[in-house]
Amino acid sequence: MLHNALQGIKVLDLSRILAGPWCTQNLADLGAEVTKIERPEGGDDTRGWGPPYLESPDGSARMSSYFICCNRGKRSMTLDFSTPEGLATLRGLAAEADVLVENYKAGTLARYGLDYDTLRALNPRLVYVSITGFGQTGPMADKPGYDYVFQGMGGLMSYTGQPDGMPGAGPLRTGVAVIDVTTGMYATTAVLAALYQRHATGTGVYLDIALLDAAVALNANQGANYLISGKNPERSGNAHPNCAPYEVFRCADGYLILAIGNDTQFARFCEVAGLEALAGDARYALNSARIENLPALRAILAEVFPMRTRQAWTDAFDAAGVPWGPINTLEEVFAHPQVVHRRLVQHADHPILGRIPMVRNPMLADAPDARLEPPPLLGERS
Incomplete structure (x- = not known):
């Protein structure tokens, strides 16, 4: 210790x-x-x-x-x-x-x-x-x-x-x-x-x-992005500069974070969301393509997420192994079972x-x- x-x-x-x-x-x-x-x-x-x-x-x-x-x-x-x-x-x-x-x-x-x-x-x-x-x-x-x-x-x-x-x-x-x-x-x-x-x-x-x-x-990957590309990173709200979809989406009763880190996870997400065709679409199948076509992908997902509650989405994500996260208040943070368990x-x-x-x-x-x-x-x- x-x-x-x-x-x-x-x-x-x-x-x-x-x-x-x-x-x-x-x-x-x-x-x-x-x-x-x-x-x-x-x-x-x-x-x-x-x-x-x-x-x-x-x-x-x-x-x-x-x-x-x-x-x-x-x-x-x-x-x-x-x-x-x-x-x-x-x-x-x-x-x-x-x-x-x-x-x-x-x-x-x-x-x-x-x-x-x-x-x-x-x-x-x-x-x-x-x-x-x-x-x-x-x-x-x-x-x-x-x-x-x-x-x-x-x-x-x-x-x-x-x-x-x-x-x-x-x-x-x-x-x-x-x-x-x-x-x-x-x-x-x-x-x-x-x-x-x-x-x-x-x-x-x-x-x-x-x-x-x-x-x-502290700029970490953003600093490396600039040093390699020579391009200043732009403000992207809650979106990730290198992974997609990796941002906040509005559900029927609130918000959640979808955190897709690779193409396999994206395919599982598409199956859960009833968007199987996207996983085989050349515009979205690979992460690099999803970054290039993020506005169009975001528009599609913005229509799909409000069709279910947060709980419905998160239950489906957990069952399929799709990474996600809540946006907790500090009251919710300190009451969370994992936070309590970790003392x-x-x-x-x-x-x-x-x-x-x-x-x-x-x-x-x-x-x-x-x-x-x-x-x-x-x-x-x-």
């Missing part, structure tokens, strides 16, 4: 908002001892990013759900490293740490002697992670940036949204800070690799992790706030009974 894999590893968390805390929460979930350094007045900005808030029964304390989502398992220490006392304390902690994660603007911590080169002299084994918007070098290295900026700048929003000519056409951001979360996951992976490397070399390393880099990498909702007990619901780390499916430490109140357990 992995929940104690990093036991004995000390992490100094100087990060705020989401990308850095997402990384350090992963490390805490894997057993590391994480100390979150916060400003004495207010702490991490996300402590005030509400509502909603979880409040103690007597109303004496509260914590934002945003802060809860990425800060469990840490202890909070308040200090001001612009003062000699605070700086001395922080340098002492860094001298004993295995990992330091920070997301200040490039060059900020160097003014206090808290940069990698200075701290490496105190602690050669330190793995030092800087998470910034644009990285430590380049013409924009000194500029700040937030997730929303990089969803646009990195290309994601250019092909996300309804196509021109459709109702609601225009660029669209994702409903969650996907660049921050992705950057946090890249940072986590880099830290684990650095610790493994340190085991062999005996020395730490500096890691320069940028939200822009993660945003560009994805877990709780931590806080002495003041009480029972705190959280989502289990997907890496820890083998340890659903591992005790979760709650997110800390400001300065708690320092």
Whole structure:
């Protein structure tokens, strides 16, 4: 089981908002001892990013759900490293740490002697992670940036949204800070690799992790599509750029996702839908042909799906092995039998706030009974 894999590893968390805390929460979930350094007045900005808030029964304390989502398992220490006392304390902690994660603007911590080169002299084994918007070098290295900026700048929003000519056409951001979360996951992976490397070399390393880099990498197949074809991907609504039919369709009483991934699945779908002729039609038999003729195929399917209810379609799809998916609200997500079976909702007990619901780390499916430490109140357990 992995929940104690990093036991004995000390992490100094100087990060705020989401990308850095997402990384350090992963490390805490894997057993590391994480100390979150916060400003004495207010702490991490996300402590005030509400509502909603979880409040103690007597109303004496509260914590934002945003802060809860990425800060469990840490202890909070308040200090001001612009003062000699605070700086001395922080340098002492860094001298004993295995990992330091920070997301200040490039060059900020160097003014206090808290940069990698200075701290490496105190602690050669330190793995030092800087998470910034644009990285430590380049013409924009000194500029700040937030997730929303990089969803646009990195290309994601250019092909996300309804196509021109459709109702609601225009660029669209994702409903969650996907660049921050992705950057946090890249940072986590880099830290684990650095610790493994340190085991062999005996020395730490500096890691320069940028939200822009993660945003560009997140384009995945869309980025590869452009690099190979030279053509900018266009907004395609809920349709997939490389597979068809792979999108949302309206049934008699709601919507479902049809996710055809190969020609055999398409043939099975056609049999279920009473459209056997399409499977042998040269315009639709192969995936590449279906992509080229997608508007015509979509028009045919848009007439067929409303003839049955969602349940009727999904029962038939399950029987025939046709891939599909529902579009669930979060209420439906957390009540879903598979989600319940996987024990994805877990709780931590806080002495003041009480029972705190959280989502289990997907890496820890083998340890659903591992005790979760709650997110800390400001300065708690320092």
